[in-house]
Amino acid sequence: MEKLIQNPDFSEAEEILSEYLKREYTVQINGLCAVNYQGRAKSKLDRGERLVIKKQDSAILVHGPDNYQPKNWQPEVDSYTVEIDEEEKHLILEAKRTNPEEVVEIRFEEIELLTVDQMVDKSELKVSGDEVDIHEAIEEEPGIVEEELKVIEREKETPAGFIDVFARDSDDSYVVIEVKRNPDYNTVLQLQRYVDEIEDEFKGGIRGILVAPKMTDKVLDYLEERDLEFVDVEMADVINSYEAIDNSQKGLSDFGADYEV
Amino acid sequence: MEKLIQNPDFSEAEEILSEYLKREYTVQINGLCAVNYQGRAKSKLDRGERLVIKKQDSAILVHGPDNYQPKNWQPEVDSYTVEIDEEEKHLILEAKRTNPEEVVEIRFEEIELLTVDQMVDKSELKVSGDEVDIHEAIEEEPGIVEEELKVIEREKETPAGFIDVFARDSDDSYVVIEVKRNPDYNTVLQLQRYVDEIEDEFKGGIRGILVAPKMTDKVLDYLEERDLEFVDVEMADVINSYEAIDNSQKGLSDFGADYEV
DNA sequence: CCATGTATCTCGCCG
DNA sequence: CGGCGAGGTACATGG
Missing domain, CATH: 2.70.180.20 (Protein Yojf; Chain: A;)
Structure with missing residues (x-):
């Protein structure tokens, strides 16, 4: 000091x-x-x-x-x-x-x-369980959303914005997935816009799924009014998935944090 | 200590x-x-x-x-x-x-x-210039949005949510005003929903105005695509308006902050 | 440099 | 207590 x-x-x-x-x-x-x-x-x-x-x-x-x-x-x-x-x-x-x-x-x-x-702090904060981790968990293991789901693209660009995950289900129908940690009314509108956009592009019945670790009754109602779906994802699964990916990437290069005064 | x-x-x-x-x-x-x-x-x-x-x-x-x-x-x-x-x-x-x-x-x-x-701090933080202050400034002086504007109602409830300010212009047309400090695409959608809602209720051409202290090109495009308008409000005007209201309310009851250790 | 979107958001308000 | 919206939001990321 x-x-x-x-x-x-x-x-x-x-x-x-x-x-x-x-x-x-x-x-x-x-x-x-x-x-x-x-x-x-x-x-x-x-x-x-x-x-x-x-x-x-x-x-x-x-x-x-x-x-x-x-x-x-x-x-x-x-x-x-x-x-x-x-x-x-x-x-x-x-x-x-x-x-x-x-x-x-x-x-x-x-x-x-x-x-x-003068404080010395070279270490980086590692967080797991944020929205991007949910995206990655879905890409890694689409089964957490639905059986036999195949991911086509992540961050697919459309005139209405970027679709989090674009996929096909077991019937080969297109599926638009929107991921949110804290979904609200706007999330539903956003998903609706994406589905509309994709229907214009591909025609035929497009499914829209909101994937989130929590949900409120009101937002669920909005979803159902619009024939959109909700899938609950467990935060624990996401964190496990993240840690599995993280470990596989670490390999031999991980010597731990270096620190010196 | x-x-x-x-x-x-x-x-x-x-x-x-x-x-x-x-x-x-x-x-x-x-x-x-x-x-x-x-x-x-x-x-x-x-x-x-x-x-x-x-x-x-x-x-x-x-x-x-x-x-x-x-x-x-x-x-x-x-x-x-x-x-x-x-x-x-x-x-x-x-x-x-x-x-x-x-x-x-x-x-x-x-x-x-x-x-x-043990810290003693009884004083309250007074902020001026937040979104509510913009609402109040408009009610106090509608001219900052447009000449001859008459405010009918604030926080008007509709099935799509609460309209910030509901007004009539010099042609007696209804005007829906949405106020935002940091407008984005969702703000435009929200305003659009309100306008649609009011058109259902009152029929006839309804104007929608987004009032904000700043704006981006992209959001402005979205607005124009939907025939909605934008009015720039100066933060300085809002703060002045706030202080005028604040002073008029203070009167003799203002003895300043009390503080004791 | 500005624009976009998330956050262990926090916080206040209102039911 | 939960839902909803604003914030002098801050912050990272991508253009």
């Missing part, structure tokens, strides 16, 4: 912030502050105790005592300025960015703790 | 975490850790230096050195457990929740800094 100071006075804090905000350090500030944002919208947050985090890619977050999401933030910042308002006895931190033009102003009344650190 | 310890040994850290994780304190841990998540999906994150934040509502975030978003998290947690793996020399923090059933396991190899604090 490069710096760790409790209750710094503003001139000391200013010096440290001026030096480290623009460099690749993680800066944490616990303190009493008010925050204003103006840009894509406008927001105002009165004084309160918060944790401000400036990350090494220049992103800045203002976290309150609760909630997953920060109260204010800036994903990536072009320039930081720090100054002391002698009259008001405030330390002002301003994070500006262009494109879109926006600015966050953090006005500290007190700083309880200021730390500066 | 209730506690602040640099490089605590695990038994000391375990004691503090056991006491404070389940209480309404903000806990910050800077350290070297690996993280696994399993629940709605599954994820694996190898060891790296990170900042772990447990908030007062029991939410937990694992932040890496960059990016706005945490690498792992849990919005609200039902139970925390802390234990020491003597063999591996790890301190393990487990956050579990039910509904949905999921668990985040954070395995520390080193803890550089551990702080416990």
Whole structure:
């Protein structure tokens, strides 16, 4: 940890912030502050105790005592300025960015703790079970949707957009498959459009199937009104399928994550 | 600040975490850790230096050195457990929740800094310029959409859903207005459905207008194909309108934010 | 660089 | 408690 100071006075804090905000350090500030944002919208947050985090890619977050999401933030910042308002006895931190033009102003009344650190984290997050994994699981094992299903194409382009999976069933009928983790009314409309489009192209009865790990009664009704089908897919199957694929691809090249301080 | 310890040994850290994780304190841990998540999906994150934040509502975030978003998290947690793996020399923090059933396991190899604090923040974030503010701005001053427009109803219910604004133009034609900050293809479909619905109800030529602060060429094409219109609204106008309304509502009851430590 | 679509989305609102 | 829609959405990916 490069710096760790409790209750710094503003001139000391200013010096440290001026030096480290623009460099690749993680800066944490616990303190009493008010925050204003103006840009894509406008927001105002009165004084309160918060944790401000400036990350090494220049992103800045203002976290309150609760909630997953920060109260204010800036994903990536072009320039930081720090100054002391002698009259008001405030330390002002301003994070500006262009494109879109926006600015966050953090006005500290007190700083309880200021730390500066350089974090090393080379490892990558591996997630399994997202929508693409469901696509891949279907391609790998079409039986999870329906017996004797044959996948023709993934991401098939049509004038109405991209069809997730295009296939034929045991009767050789064409099947349009739309995959969604959280299906809603719009998903049904989208599937409907694809089916209409494919019917124009291939004529004859085209089946439309919505594949999802969960479903609501209302969306199910919409589907049935339109003679579309629903197939439930188990997330566990998808994750297993992903891990099987992942392992087969790893082979000897996997030496694990490298890490050094 | 209730506690602040640099490089605590695990038994000391375990004691503090056991006491404070389940209480309404903000806990910050800077350290070297690996993280696994399993629940709605599954994820694996190898060891790296990170900042772990447990908030007062029991939410937990694992932040890496960059990016706005945490690498792992849990919005609200039902139970925390802390234990020491003597063999591996790890301190393990487990956050579990039910509904949905999921668990985040954070395995520390080193803890550089551990702080416990209770933040007080009673102030509310006031945002202006979101979608509802655009609705209100239109109702307040329909001229920002079109001259001589008269608003009939907001949130008008139809079988296809709720129409943002229902109005009549200078020719007394009915106008369906859909407001979106980030319009896309689905927005066009939605507007189309509303217009179809209103045409069924009132017969005659119904106009459909998409009101948004920004627009893309492709969505504009979709609109024109369907004889729908687009009106650009300036965010600045919306914010001004909001502030005018806000000020007129404040009056004498505004004594500013109350705050006490 | 902009446009598209997903997210362990989160969060608030409303039934 | 579940469904629905918005977000200063953020973020990755593809053009």
